[in-house]
Amino acid sequence: TFEKFRKTSRVSVDIGGTLIKVVYSSVMDDELPEEKNGQKRKYAYEDGKRVLVNFKKFTDLDRLINFLREVWTDRKAGDVIHCTGGGSYKYSEIIMKELGVRLQRTDEMRSLIYGVNFLLSTNVDESFTYHHDAIGLNKFQYRPIAADLIYPFLLVNIGTGISILKVDSPTSYERVGGSSMGGGTFMGLGSLLTPAQNFDELLEMANKGDHRNVDKLVSDIYGGSYDELKLKADLIAGSMAKCNRFGETPKKQVHKPEDIAKSLLLMVSNNIGQMAYLYGTRYNLKRIYFGGYFIRQDPITMRTLSFAINYWSRGEIEALYLKHEGYLGAMGSFLDEEG
Ligand code: ADP
Known part of the structure; x- marks a missing residue:
């Protein structure tokens, strides 16, 4: 591990209803190999030094705090932790006390939009469409977009629950709808109805199941x-x-748990797909970006969402996915100067 060569310079956390997402930057004293898992590493630069932006998720606050204590060793009383999501209210005191830093809160919707805007305008391979019947890597078609063409779009963020935002510019957006039937529902019902022990097991079951039996x-x-x-x-x-x-x-x-899990995943994602299509048509938007940790670039989820959008809109509206799907809010909060 290269941790010892790194110095954490900026930290943001997004504490939602299920997961805690962290984005933090490390200033590099030493050079890392140019490639990771066959992909070129991307760096930002700060005062001429290479900076690596890291993404990590946690399921509980204690682990997050222990982790930050470990990597953010030179933090001082005046330092700021950027924070968004419900936990930026609920846990602000604990975080400040345990880490001994100031907490700067960013509004949740603003963070989401800032995050998407930054990722779409800086990362050519951030967004893609999904084509289930294509072979191998052709299933993923990257859709780089020029900065002046990004707006308007619909953003459907699928976390514990769902938020639907109509976005006209980085500073002009509106939460036009939402639903309580999101990732939390898939996990909650999956936990009641199958022996799966965690999200990954449940998703794996779903991928093996045949919904036609249930x-x-x-x-x-x-x-x-x-x-x-x-x-x-x-x-x-x-x-x-x-x-x-x-x-x-x-x-x-x-019934087999695999079949139940598959049916559940289809039920939740079909419903989201139809809702996204209806909001897209209502506001006459041609692109729908899906975000949130629920998606996990899962083939069934993406196929169902894309199929629904494509089918109902007769190909007029495009369903797009994001590489950093689960980190939109944390990314936006990371970038926010005002709080
Ligand atoms: P929130 O901010 O409300 O926590 P997220 O965007 O983090 O929302 O998404 C949370 C959802 O992500 C969960 O409800 C679950 O459906 C899904 N999920 C994906 N991977 C995991 C995981 N490893 N642990 C828990 N939930 C996960």
Whole structure:
């Protein structure tokens, strides 16, 4: 590890309903190899020195504080920790006390937009469209965008819950909607309905499952497609509707957790896709960026969202994903000077 050659110079945290995201910069005294995992490293520069921007997530505050104590060794009383998300209110006292620094809060929506704006305007490979039927790396098509063409767009941030923002410029935006059926719902119901022990296990299960064993499809009801309404045979008519055991005594659960997890993931992401499409049309926006830690660049999630947007808009609206999907707020707070 190269930690010993680094000096932390700037720290921001985004404390949400589930995860704590940290962005921190390290000034390099020594040079790191030019490549990491086959990709060229990107540096920023501060006073002529190379600065590396790091991204990390935590599931609890104690771990975050221990980590920051370890990497931010030369912090002083006057130093600032940038902070956003609900925890920037709830935990401000503890953070200041434990780290002995000042806390500068950035509004959550402002952080999100600042983050997206910065990432889109500086990173050519930040945003991409997803094409499930393409082969290998062709599934991901990068969509660099000129700084003057970025606005307007719709931002759908899928965290514990969902926020939907109509964004006209870095300083002009509005939270136009949201939903409580987001990543927290997927995890909560997944934890109730399957033996999965964490998010990754649940997602892995979903990727192995077959939802047709638990969902009622149009074909289960009509015997085939329902042509008058142009409903295809394999369309989901009722999520988890095959799990109904009312009338059976004793009730027997006959479904595989993998199938339930898949159905759950489809239910949540189909719903988000349809909602995103409706907001996109309502405000006449042609690009929808999806952010938040829920996405995890998962193939089922991205396929479902892209399919919904493409299908309903007849190809008029584009669903775009972001490489730093989970760190938009933390990134924006990191950059914010005013607080
Ligand atoms: P928030 O700011 O509300 O915490 P995030 O954007 O961090 O929102 O997303 C949280 C969601 O991300 C969780 O509800 C869960 O669905 C998903 N998620 C992805 N990976 C993980 C993980 N390793 N641990 C917990 N949740 C995860």
